[in-house]
Amino acid sequence: MDETGKIIDRLKAAVNAKSDEQLATYLGITRQNIGAARKRDDVPAGWIYKVAELSGCSMDWLRFGRGPQYRMAYDTADSQPQGRIASPQAPYNPPADRQPGAMGKALHDENASGFGAAVEMLARIYNSGDQLLISTISANIRAFCEVIDRKQRST
Numbered sequence: 839m840d841e842t843g844k845i846i847d848r849l850k851a852a853v854n855a856k857s858d859e860q861l862a863t864y865l866g867i868t869r870q871n872i873g874a875a876r877k878r879d880d881v882p883a884g885w886i887y888k889v890a891e892l893s894g895c896s897m898d899w900l901r902f903g904r905g906p907q908y909r910m911a912y913d914t915a916d917s918q919p920q921g922r923i924a925s926p927q928a929p930y931n932p933p934a935d936r937q938p939g940a941m942g943k944a945l946h947d948e949n950a951s952g953f954g955a956a957v958e959m960l961a962r963i964y965n966s967g968d969q970l971l972i973s974t975i976s977a978n979i980r981a982f983c984e985v986i987d988r989k990q991r992s993t
Contacts, residue, residue, distance in 0.1 A: 840879065841879075845886070845900065845903075849889045849900060852889050852890075852907075853889060853892070858872045865888060867885075880991070883987050887979065890909075895909070896908060896909050
């Protein structure tokens with residue numbers, strides 16, 4: 839099976855879709871869109887993003903088939919996985935025992951960088967409920983993913 843077919847199969851598995859039609863319904867597109875993606879051998883990054891956001895699955899697992907299926911919690915100090923915090927029922931729920939104000943410190947700490955700090959900042963934005971911030975960051979993430987995908991295809 840080609841890579842596009844594998845990605846589409848992982849997307850279907852993440853949302854428990856049995857067919858391209860069911861996946862299309864979940865994504866809000868037509869079955870023909872999925873057929874066109876197969877034909878051009880390219881799965882839009884937006885599909886991966888949407889399934890990841892709604893299912894709690896890791897974008898790395900959806901796109902590349904590597905790593906844990908579900909997103910992991912990361913400590914900003916050492917960026918080591920601390921355990922599963924996402925599920926299809928709760929795409930992102932930070933642990934209740936997280937210290938209040940820890941994220942505020944990370945936002946102002948020049949040394950708090952990397953994947954763990956980015957996940958924490960994104961969680962703070964998404965948990966704020968501010969739709970303007972959420973839609974802005976979502977659009978930017980999609981744009982970054984599309985640029986990365988274009989660069990990967992051109993190499």
